[in-house]
Amino acid sequence: MSRIVIKLDEHTFVSPDRIDQITKRIINEKNKGVDVVVVVPYIHLIDEKLRQYAYTLSEKPTQREIDSIRSTNTQIASSLLSIALNKNGFQAISLTGWQAGISTVTPNRNVLIDHIESEKVNNYLKTGVIPIIAGGQGVDQENNITLLGEGGPETTAVGVAVAIGAERVDIYTNAVGVFTADPKIVKTAKKIKQISYDEMLELSLLGSKIIHPRAVELAKKFNMPLNVCSSIEDVAGTLIKGELEMERNLIVRGVAYETDIIRLTVGYESYGHASLASLFTTLAENHINVDIIVQAVIDGVKPTVSFSIEKEVFAEAISVLETNKKQLGFGFADFEVGLAKVSIVGSGMASNPGVAARMFDRLKNENIQVKMVSTSEIKVSVVVPQDDMVRAANALHDEFNLVEELV
Amino acid sequence: MSRIVIKLDEHTFVSPDRIDQITKRIINEKNKGVDVVVVVPYIHLIDEKLRQYAYTLSEKPTQREIDSIRSTNTQIASSLLSIALNKNGFQAISLTGWQAGISTVTPNRNVLIDHIESEKVNNYLKTGVIPIIAGGQGVDQENNITLLGEGGPETTAVGVAVAIGAERVDIYTNAVGVFTADPKIVKTAKKIKQISYDEMLELSLLGSKIIHPRAVELAKKFNMPLNVCSSIEDVAGTLIKGELEMERNLIVRGVAYETDIIRLTVGYESYGHASLASLFTTLAENHINVDIIVQAVIDGVKPTVSFSIEKEVFAEAISVLETNKKQLGFGFADFEVGLAKVSIVGSGMASNPGVAARMFDRLKNENIQVKMVSTSEIKVSVVVPQDDMVRAANALHDEFNLVEELV
Numbered sequence: 138m139s140r141i142v143i144k145l146d147e148h149t150f151v152s153p154d155r156i157d158q159i160t161k162r163i164i165n166e167k168n169k170g171v172d173v174v175v176v177v178p179y180i181h182l183i184d185e186k187l188r189q190y191a192y193t194l195s196e197k198p199t200q201r202e203i204d205s206i207r208s209t210n211t212q213i214a215s216s217l218l219s220i221a222l223n224k225n226g227f228q229a230i231s232l233t234g235w236q237a238g239i240s241t242v243t244p245n246r247n248v249l250i251d252h253i254e255s256e257k258v259n260n261y262l263k264t265g266v267i268p269i270i271a272g273g274q275g276v277d278q279e280n281n282i283t284l285l286g287e288g289g290p291e292t293t294a295v296g297v298a299v300a301i302g303a304e305r306v307d308i309y310t311n312a313v314g315v316f317t318a319d320p321k322i323v324k325t326a327k328k329i330k331q332i333s334y335d336e337m338l339e340l341s342l343l344g345s346k347i348i349h350p351r352a353v354e355l356a357k358k359f360n361m362p363l364n365v366c367s368s369i370e371d372v373a374g375t376l377i378k379g380e381l382e383m384e385r386n387l388i389v390r391g392v393a394y395e396t397d398i399i400r401l402t403v404g405y406e407s408y409g410h411a412s413l414a415s416l417f418t419t420l421a422e423n424h425i426n427v428d429i430i431v432q433a434v435i436d437g438v439k440p441t442v443s444f445s446i447e448k449e450v451f452a453e454a455i456s457v458l459e460t461n462k463k464q465l466g467f468g469f470a471d472f473e474v475g476l477a478k479v480s481i482v483g484s485g486m487a488s489n490p491g492v493a494a495r496m497f498d499r500l501k502n503e504n505i506q507v508k509m510v511s512t513s514e515i516k517v518s519v520v521v522p523q524d525d526m527v528r529a530a531n532a533l534h535d536e537f538n539l540v541e542e543l544v
Numbered sequence: 545m546s547r548i549v550i551k552l553d554e555h556t557f558v559s560p561d562r563i564d565q566i567t568k569r570i571i572n573e574k575n576k577g578v579d580v581v582v583v584v585p586y587i588h589l590i591d592e593k594l595r596q597y598a599y600t601l602s603e604k605p606t607q608r609e610i611d612s613i614r615s616t617n618t619q620i621a622s623s624l625l626s627i628a629l630n631k632n633g634f635q636a637i638s639l640t641g642w643q644a645g646i647s648t649v650t651p652n653r654n655v656l657i658d659h660i661e662s663e664k665v666n667n668y669l670k671t672g673v674i675p676i677i678a679g680g681q682g683v684d685q686e687n688n689i690t691l692l693g694e695g696g697p698e699t700t701a702v703g704v705a706v707a708i709g710a711e712r713v714d715i716y717t718n719a720v721g722v723f724t725a726d727p728k729i730v731k732t733a734k735k736i737k738q739i740s741y742d743e744m745l746e747l748s749l750l751g752s753k754i755i756h757p758r759a760v761e762l763a764k765k766f767n768m769p770l771n772v773c774s775s776i777e778d779v780a781g782t783l784i785k786g787e788l789e790m791e792r793n794l795i796v797r798g799v800a801y802e803t804d805i806i807r808l809t810v811g812y813e814s815y816g817h818a819s820l821a822s823l824f825t826t827l828a829e830n831h832i833n834v835d836i837i838v839q840a841v842i843d844g845v846k847p848t849v850s851f852s853i854e855k856e857v858f859a860e861a862i863s864v865l866e867t868n869k870k871q872l873g874f875g876f877a878d879f880e881v882g883l884a885k886v887s888i889v890g891s892g893m894a895s896n897p898g899v900a901a902r903m904f905d906r907l908k909n910e911n912i913q914v915k916m917v918s919t920s921e922i923k924v925s926v927v928v929p930q931d932d933m934v935r936a937a938n939a940l941h942d943e944f945n946l947v948e949e950l951v
Contacts, residue, residue, distance in 0.1 A: 190560070190624065191624060191627055194624060195627045195630060197631075198627040199630055201638075202623040202627050205622075205638055206623045213616055216609040217601060219606075233612075236688075257687075280643055280664075281643075282640075
């Protein structure tokens with residue numbers, strides 16, 4: 138019997154009515170004659186209160202205890218869903234990370250899935266039971282409860298799907314799929330029918346919150362199709378997979394954006410002082426994620442290097458630069474706030490030269506100033522004034538014909 | 545290094561301040577040079593809300609899922625305490641039932657501890673860590689999370705103490721120890737310094753809520769001393785153990801009571817119809833606990849059997865009798881409400897004939913009508929009108945000299 142994994146979204150658990158609705162969706166799938174495994178997300182609603190309580194006891198609670206506390210929300214949610222399915226006459230059983238045989242490792246600060254013993258889930262499936270797995274959690278070698286962190290529940294869903302040989306993962310979200318742009322700012326945005334892992338990865342990394350890049354990466358590695366669809370309406374969503382039938386027609390598949398970008402600029406007295414390696418190593422060691430990097434080397438002008446960071450790490454970044462100023466050898470530091478990043482993504486780009494030029498041309502015609510640029514095989518990102526962001530996104534959406542039903 | 549197990553009470557977790565207080569108590573014990581293991585109770589405050597939510601989803605949620613949901617409260621509480629201890633510079637680590645190696649079996653409806661793999665707790669103790677165990681939970685052979693039910697956390701504390709060879713279990717409560725009677729109704733009640741397992745068992749079974757009889761039974765089996773003391777004040781409590789130094793001086797150690805007792809009476813047409821076995825088997829099969837049983841066999845009078853039950857099961861008991869009237873062969877059923885049970889307990893009783901007679905005499909002098917009587921080796925219970933209960937308890941407390949500092 139073919140198998141699917143359904144990853145739920147947090148909105149499923151806001152009320153008993155919503156749980157009832159999802160129960161019917163799951164039963165529908167089951168009645169199609171497939172084996173179903175359900176993965177439950179983090180429930181941040183309860184989570185936050187417990188976190189606050191923990192922090193009244195200590196300013197620095199250990200990660201181990203915070204993980205143990207936070208794992209309970211998803212555990213409770215899985216049991217509630219299991220109860221709702223039982224009531225409808227279906228055998229369902231909640232499984233925590235360790236009960237589902239999910240082992241994790243923590244090579245650095247990030248908790249990763251090491252392996253999944255699929256035997257238990259397989260055994261439940263064989264006897265017609267619907268396993269409801271608490272997503273985003275597992276146990277390490279010492280049987281400590283661990284949380285997979287951001288994107289954890291999706292990653293559990295993909296990992297379990299691979300382990301049990303499922304044919305796809307349905308990612309239920311509060312959107313109805315992946316769009317050519319955020320419909321909130323680009324009114325003509327369209328739902329994308331199919332998209333490649335790489336394109337989805339870029340969109341995720343560029344701010345699309347629908348699915349965490351980590352889960353897309355895992356799916357890509359094992360070629361596991363992901364179906365992003367609405368948790369409310371039972372309509373076709375967006376299929377993320379390896380090979381797309383209509384890919385070659387399309388140069389650009391989507392427009393993404395990210396707000397509250399800050400540009401930091403560091404200037405050196407001379408080339409001899411400038412060591413990009415030590416600058417970015419120092420920032421990385423202090424866990425400051427740097428996105429776009431631009432180095433200006435102009436004759437007769439002192440060398441500078443600019444890089445973009447997110448607003449959240451601004452204070453920390455400034456402090457790190459101050460502390461290490463002497464050692465890093467730079468003469469001055471400056472910053473610019475009120476910026477945003479707008480990107481175009483599409484795997485057809487690599488074989489279509491001139492896409493970036495067309496992008497800059499359109500932005501120039503729209504009188505939008507480009508502050509920084511970054512390109513990859515399948516995307517071009519520009520940093521623009523945040524006030525122009527919506528206009529830029531709409532213009533690019535129009536420029537690359539995403540308004541038509543091609544996607 | 546000698547070891548103790550501390551079982552906390554629920555009041556510890558009502559506020560961060562209380563958690564801080566308990567943290568200091570635990571550190572005090574640790575600083576005396578003993579290894580400390582802490583066992584955390586059920587936290588009913590949070591529990592109830594989740595139960596209600598579960599019951600909105602289904603009228604009959606499975607025990608498995610309810611247990612999984614309810615286990616999380618104690619898990620969270622252990623992590624919180626662990627965080628508070630860490631903050632004070634002590635290594636502490638929370639352990640769920642399965643992490644602490646507690647395996648359970650469910651031979652009938654009751655979940656029991658099967659065995660405890662003490663290796664993990666031992667390893668933590670050897671490295672100076674304070675294990676904080678979530679009480680009243682474990683896992684069965686299929687790795688399902690199970691709750692031990694009523695008295696579970698105390699039972700975990702005793703079980704773990706036995707497994708790791710602790711010298712005693714400190715039971716923290718909101719009382720300062722075990723009293724000769726409930727101080728709320730007998731003003732002259734005194735704290736008991738030492739009491740035997742059997743006496744404590746009788747007191748527990750007779751309504752003293754301080755410690756569940758199940759935990760006392762387990763402690764008796766392995767001769768594990770229990771020290772019942774206040775969770776607020778650090779003063780001497782009551783020591784429960786096997787051999788008492790001053791036992792032979794004391795006939796009666798305490799007076800216990802239970803309110804809201806109902807007497808049911810079933811009458812038969814003739815001796816041929818009366819089968820006590822089938823009557824009480826039927827009641828037991830329907831999970832109705834019967835306490836005192838009195839059979840009246842008087843020549844020339846139709847045979848009757850009376851038994852006492854708690855108010856909570858009254859409706860169910862009547863329904864069971866109605867349904868099985870024909871099969872059980874009785875002619876009529878009657879009941880009397882508004883009764884209470886008053887008991888005297890003391891292991892000196894067995895070797896002191898006439899204790900029951902002295903009890904009846906005193907009650908007669910007080911004009912208190914005795915409706916039913918039950919005796920064992922170490923206790924005598926009488927059922928009296930509930931309106932006379934407080935008077936009866938005080939009279940007996942006085943009669944057996946419990947007002948003096950003998951206990």
